[in-house]
Amino acid sequence: MKAIINVGLVGYGFASKTFHAPLIQATAGLDLVAVSSSDAAKVKADLPNVEIESQALALCKRPDLDLIVIPTPNDTHFPLAKAALAAGKHVVVDKPFTVTLSEAKQLKALALDKERMISVFHNRRWDSDFLTIQALLKKGTLGRMTGFESRFDRFRPEVRDRWREKATPGGGIWYDLGPHLLDQACELFG
Known part of the structure; x- marks a missing residue:
């Protein structure tokens, strides 16, 4: 190397x-x-x-x-x-x-x-809320986990005219934020 x-x-x-x-x-x-x-x-x-x-x-x-x-x-x-x-x-x-x-x-x-x-x-692996939950799980502070819910709030009265939010292949909010939700769940729980 x-x-x-x-x-x-x-x-x-x-x-x-x-x-x-x-x-x-x-x-x-x-x-x-x-x-x-x-x-x-x-x-x-x-x-x-x-x-x-x-x-x-x-x-x-x-x-x-x-x-x-x-x-x-x-x-x-x-x-x-x-x-x-x-x-x-x-x-x-x-x-x-x-x-x-x-x-x-x-x-x-x-x-x-x-x-x-x-x-x-995945830049959201360094978000403070995610790192806090990750640390609490590692320490066992929360006990045995039986469920997990996560979301990103994004309110706008209008959809912006940019590639991340257009209804194109690979576009839209699911492709923008969905991978973060899946990645964080996999990182936390395997």
Whole structure:
């Protein structure tokens, strides 16, 4: 294993700016080398020492990158992860991993074939409410659990016009928040 893992980040929207870039920069052994973005000025304002690629697939072609992080619209996860794996890169994909089970199986097979790691990123594993419940369960404070209910409240009188909330393959609130609910339940109870 290399001492430093060079990372390429696909896109510089909310998830990249809020979660991925800060986490990569704060993690020993990771070096954020390049970001793909159509808005180089926005990236440079926050990350002046990072190289910019105008196209996401350009990151896959760079021999200096070891890991590609994909926090993009859900329907792009599969083709971007497939391209990164095919190029011999390790991959972290934002949740949901893919839009279909078939896509997930294809990525798993490709990762095994290429001997690369692929993982799903779930930012809600670090929410304070989740960490509190996790700690209480570990200590046995709550006793024997016989049920669990979880939800995310999100009230808006109107649906916003953005990819996370559109009725498209991989779009909508279920694809946006549902993976967090499932992941947290699996993390807590197996």
